Amino acid sequence: METIKQSEMNIGTLGHIDHGKTSLVKSLTNIWTDRHSESIKRNMTIKLGYADAIIRKCDSCKGAEAYTIGERCERCGSEAKPILRFSILDAPGHETLMATAISGANIINGILFIIAANEPCPMQQTREHLMIINLLGLKNAIIVQTKVDLVGRDKALEHYKQIKAFIKGSVIENAPIIPAVPNKNVNIDVILETISKLERPKFDKEADPLMYIARSFDVNKPGSDISKLKGGVVGGTIIRGVLKKGDTISILPGANLQKKGKHESYSEVVTTISGISSGTEELDEAHPGGLIGISTEVDPALTKADAFVGMVLGYKGKLPLVVTEIDALYTSLARTDLPTIGFGKDEPIALSVGTATVLSYVTGSKRNRLKIRLSHPTPIERGLKMAVMRRINHRLRLTGFAVMV
Numbered sequence: 134m135e136t137i138k139q140s141e142m143n144i145g146t147l148g149h150i151d152h153g154k155t156s157l158v159k160s161l162t163n164i165w166t167d168r169h170s171e172s173i174k175r176n177m178t179i180k181l182g183y184a185d186a187i188i189r190k191c192d193s194c195k196g197a198e199a200y201t202i203g204e205r206c207e208r209c210g211s212e213a214k215p216i217l218r219f220s221i222l223d224a225p226g227h228e229t230l231m232a233t234a235i236s237g238a239n240i241i242n243g244i245l246f247i248i249a250a251n252e253p254c255p256m257q258q259t260r261e262h263l264m265i266i267n268l269l270g271l272k273n274a275i276i277v278q279t280k281v282d283l284v285g286r287d288k289a290l291e292h293y294k295q296i297k298a299f300i301k302g303s304v305i306e307n308a309p310i311i312p313a314v315p316n317k318n319v320n321i322d323v324i325l326e327t328i329s330k331l332e333r334p335k336f337d338k339e340a341d342p343l344m345y346i347a348r349s350f351d352v353n354k355p356g357s358d359i360s361k362l363k364g365g366v367v368g369g370t371i372i373r374g375v376l377k378k379g380d381t382i383s384i385l386p387g388a389n390l391q392k393k394g395k396h397e398s399y400s401e402v403v404t405t406i407s408g409i410s411s412g413t414e415e416l417d418e419a420h421p422g423g424l425i426g427i428s429t430e431v432d433p434a435l436t437k438a439d440a441f442v443g444m445v446l447g448y449k450g451k452l453p454l455v456v457t458e459i460d461a462l463y464t465s466l467a468r469t470d471l472p473t474i475g476f477g478k479d480e481p482i483a484l485s486v487g488t489a490t491v492l493s494y495v496t497g498s499k500r501n502r503l504k505i506r507l508s509h510p511t512p513i514e515r516g517l518k519m520a521v522m523r524r525i526n527h528r529l530r531l532t533g534f535a536v537m538v
């Protein structure tokens with residue numbers, strides 16, 4: 134069976150929380166992503182979910198029916214050839230989903246925008262998601278009109294017109310709108326065909342590699358023979374460049390040498406890539422796309438229990454600067470449901486930087502210029518949009534984004 138070993142495209146999902154995203158992702162990938170029991174984990178880290186699928190096409194059949202995620206054509210039973218491996222990225226909850234879309238914009242190559250037909254369009258959350266799509270210029274999008282089976286044909290058509298009016302003038306005004314009923318497998322083939330025709334990201338093989346770490350573990354079983362111990366493993370998304378087996382790499386800010394007390398102290402980790410994986414596939418090299426596992430020669434005690442989440446990996450001397458205090462320009466999203474008050478002195482905020490969410494404090498503000506102190510050293514690239522979440526009525530709400538200057 135022919136296969137494609139690594140994901141070639143990351144697709145983000147946006148849409149109102151009750152509009153059937155989970156069931157759509159399941160029918161497109163056969164993987165149920167609704168497994169986040171807690172939305173914001175230790176260190177407030179957002180746990181990104183990844184669901185991979187290979188779109189295959191039957192050469193003997195015509196039209197959307199030729200497209201499947203199965204190994205055989207659903208119509209004629211012939212072997213279906215792989216044409217695209219993609220990953221659907223998911224983050225739990227409305228606020229974290231939007232924060233992830235902003236701070237992970239470099240990770241996302243395409244969008245599935247889900248809008249249910251049984252409610253008027255746009256609902257508040259849907260409106261906010263379109264605002265973010267516009268803000269980030271995420272043109273490579275497919276709109277999926279879900280729950281069309283719950284309304285009649287006339288209502289569905291009327292709702293389609295509402296969507297068209299809603300997206301008019303936005304960056305996705307010409308995006309395809311596909312009515313679908315995921316749990317009845319209606320039009321899933323059309324969505325697969327459309328995904329396979331989205332613009333694919335171009336990889337710059339020559340760029341200095343940069344990976345955001347989203348997980349880290351110790352893969353050894355307790356009591357393993359010390360001579361057979363495997364080095365620490367990190368998982369994440371490559372933003373640019375290519376990582377190869379045997380490469381010498383650096384991880385920043387690195388090993389946390391002093392975990393307790395006010396003064397955390399980190400030390401850069403320099404190690405060698407001993408293995409690369411994508412799901413169950415072993416790779417010699419990896420490019421941007423999907424969740425990549427990197428085996429290293431680091432002491433596995435350092436990487437256990439997600440200790441390296443939010444860090445960056447790449448060539449030594451070629452990684453973003455590690456900072457604890459920054460000047461930043463702040464852009465408010467002007468959400469209609471939130472007060473647009475100024476920042477209080479030392480107001481705590483959650484700052485999303487790549488795959489890290491860092492508790493931070495606004496130590497000074499003048500118009501849209503903020504001084505921000507981060508609670509622990511964080512690698513930040515200039516120009517990167519960082520989502521800013523503020524505590525409003527005891528809840529973290531996304532209010533805008535900041536860019537380091």
Ligand code: ZN
Binds near residue numbers: 192194206208
């Ligand atoms: Zn066929």
